[in-house]
Amino acid sequence: MTAFFPVPADLDPADRAAAAPAPGQRLPGHGRDCYGCGPDAPHGLHLELFAGDGVAVTARMRVRPRFEGGPGTIHGGVLASAFDEVMGHVPTMCGRFCVTGHLQVDFAAPVPLGVDLYLRATALGVQRRKVFTEAHAWIVEPGPDGIAVEPGASGIPVAAAHGLFVQIDPASHYGAVAAGRRSGAQKS
Numbered sequence: 001m002t003a004f005f006p007v008p009a010d011l012d013p014a015d016r017a018a019a020a021p022a023p024g025q026r027l028p029g030h031g032r033d034c035y036g037c038g039p040d041a042p043h044g045l046h047l048e049l050f051a052g053d054g055v056a057v058t059a060r061m062r063v064r065p066r067f068e069g070g071p072g073t074i075h076g077g078v079l080a081s082a083f084d085e086v087m088g089h090v091p092t093m094c095g096r097f098c099v100t101g102h103l104q105v106d107f108a109a110p111v112p113l114g115v116d117l118y119l120r121a122t123a124l125g126v127q128r129r130k131v132f133t134e135a136h137a138w139i140v141e142p143g144p145d146g147i148a149v150e151p152g153a154s155g156i157p158v159a160a161a162h163g164l165f166v167q168i169d170p171a172s173h174y175g176a177v178a179a180g181r182r183s184g185a186q187k188s
């Protein structure tokens with residue numbers, strides 16, 4: 001799979017925060033209405049997120065009919081959103097809250113509707129407020145509970161992604177957004 005993503009040579013290592021959830025622990029997500037991870041988002045992805053080893057986050061997702069792009073296949077933007085969400089949680093494993101500055105996806109194979117996807121995202125390193133990430137997605141067999149588990153040898157790699165996430169202070173960042181909304185922007 002070809003990818004063009006400039007990664008600075010002088011990144012600092014991304015250290016796992018002492019308070020990060022243990023590997024395998026379900027992550028709570030960050031908002032019930034979040035398009036990516038919120039259980040109450042009616043059209044959302046309903047990603048289930050888990051802490052991985054080191055500074056890694058994994059996710060599983062069923063490709064619902066409402067995610068269609070080309071006939072019978074996932075919309076590329078939906079897969080990009082899934083990568084955004086799983087990589088967006090990686091900085092939290094380092095105790096940082098970040099927003100997406102740059103997101104890049106390489107699509108390697110079509111993803112049929114109805115399959116289960118497994119995603120894994122890791123940190124490549126940090127530089128000041130920037131956290132560089134990469135992620136991969138596989139089609140996997142459903143697990144015992146009916147949804148995807150870690151890909152074994154039978155996992156089919158379908159896409160990869162890179163991201164640059166920028167650390168913010170949530171109160172001031174979202175406070176400024178809310179102030180802008182009150183001053184006239186409409187939420188539809």
Ligand SMILES: CCCCCCCC/C=C\CCCCCCCC(=O)SCCNC(=O)CCNC(=O)[C@H](O)C(C)(C)COP(=O)(O)OP(=O)(O)OC[C@H]1O[C@@H](n2cnc3c(N)ncnc32)[C@H](O)[C@@H]1OP(=O)(O)O
Pocket residue numbers: 029030036084085086088089092097098099100101102127128129130164166168170171174
């Ligand atoms: C209230 C409750 C909170 C509760 C929290 C609970 C925990 C939850 C846990 C986890 C959840 C996370 C899951 C989320 C998943 C989804 C994430 C999304 O989809 S986020 C939506 C899309 N993204 C945006 O809307 C950003 C919009 N952009 C901005 O706001 C700004 O541009 C921002 C913050 C990204 C940067 O602005 P500046 O003014 O603060 O900083 P500057 O100086 O411009 O950039 C800092 C560094 O980053 C580089 N940079 C910034 N943008 C870049 C870009 N696009 N490409 C390359 N470099 C970039 C700059 O060159 C600079 O680098 P140098 O340190 O100087 O080397």
